[in-house]
Amino acid sequence: MINKTKLYLFTGFLGAGKTTFLTSILNELSDRKVGVIMNEFGKVGIDGAIIKKDDLELIEINRGSIFCSCLQLSFVSALIEMAERNMEYVFVESSGLADPSNIGEFLEVVEVAKGDVYEYSGAICVVDGVNFLEQIEDIETVERQLKFCNLVIISKVDLINKEILDKVIDKIKEINHKVEIQKATHGKLGYNILEKNLMENAWVGTEETTNSPENKPKTLTLTYDGEITKESLIQFLNIIKKDSYRIKGFFKLEDGWNQVDVVNRRIDFKHTDKEESSSQLVIISKIGPQIIKPIFNAWEEIVGREMKLR
Known part of the structure; x- marks a missing residue:
């Protein structure tokens, strides 16, 4: 029996702290075969430089969202390339402006091309506790990321009071009432993501993404x-x-x-x-x-x- 590669997706709006949490997980997996697909909107990748380690397999995809038609081929190619490297874990950190609602389509294409090589283990959305209530009013992407995730991590909890935190939690539950919510202080999470079955209920479906070349x-x-x-x-x-x-x-x-x-x-x-x-x-x-x-x-x-x- 061939062991499948566990595939995780990290989402969250710009500046929420995705790279911080990903770096923490990578440190825990220092003795394992791990790959990262890093997606940024800019022509120059910044976060890839932050997480680079000698033993890390890293593919960077810049100039847009991996869920947009403009980068679909690049994303599928990266997933196939990682599958060929026989990783134990692959983490995809999407751009903060990415709408991941069509992730299922990419997994289906990879399965056709390479077989059943990935065990999709869930989308983790990092929510900026400080700026979320303002962002959710103005930016559709923030709501889409929450709707299509399997776990929410509220970051920067140490920088907000209980009243604000309660409002953030209530708003998240209004958008996605099934998702589990965890809180992080000083970039630390007292919770082992890799031990949790995030796909236990598998309520998240697939829809057409709002990312397009026109609204890039x-x-x-x-x-x-x-x-x-x-x-x-x-x-x-x-x-x-x-x-x-x-x-x-x-x-x-x-x-x-x-x-x-x-x-x-x-x-x-x-x-x-x-x-x-x-x-x-x-x-x-x-x-x-x-x-x-x-x-x-x-x-x-x-x-x-x-x-x-x-």
Whole structure:
């Protein structure tokens, strides 16, 4: 009997903490054969650089959602390639703007091509406890991710009070009354996902995704050769963040290389020993290409040195 590869899908809106939880799981599986398919909207993959380890099989798919017709072939090819590598576990981290409601279609195509090689073990949706109530009002993708998941993890519980947490839980149950809900504090989850049968009730079906080439958000990459102060970068980010779903990347500042992460109003910096040839920020726009001019204007006003935007 051939052992199937256990396949997990991680969903959750931009900045919810998917990569944090995935990294934690990968650390627990350091002695196992594990593969990751990492999906990001930008042309440049940032999260793949964060989780890279010597013994990890990683495939990155950028420039859109893996559930959109524009990347369907790439996603199927990645799943087939992972199956051929005989992994014990494969984790798919989808873009924060991905609608995973058609995951079943991809599994059917892979089964036709390679046979019954995967044991689909469920979709895990990471919910941003701080920003969720605002996001759910404005962004359809957040609701779709919740509707088509088998487990919810509420992140950043340490940053909200009980009243907000109760409202978040009530809203999740309103969208998906069957799903199990777990809470995480400081990026830690006192719960072993891999020991739980998330597919026990198998209530999640398949629908057509809302992701399409037409509604794909504008994503830009800012590249800069040089070093600036953290204060200058914060000033720049404070100007453009209101028009951005998410900003993230690696930047060389006066105190060395930093991982930069912007979600809504919050700007986080984390020192890293990862050194790049150039500083890069991936910016996912809320307002389409109209964000280009404000980015150039803000950069010129605060930094005043040449950068590239593509």
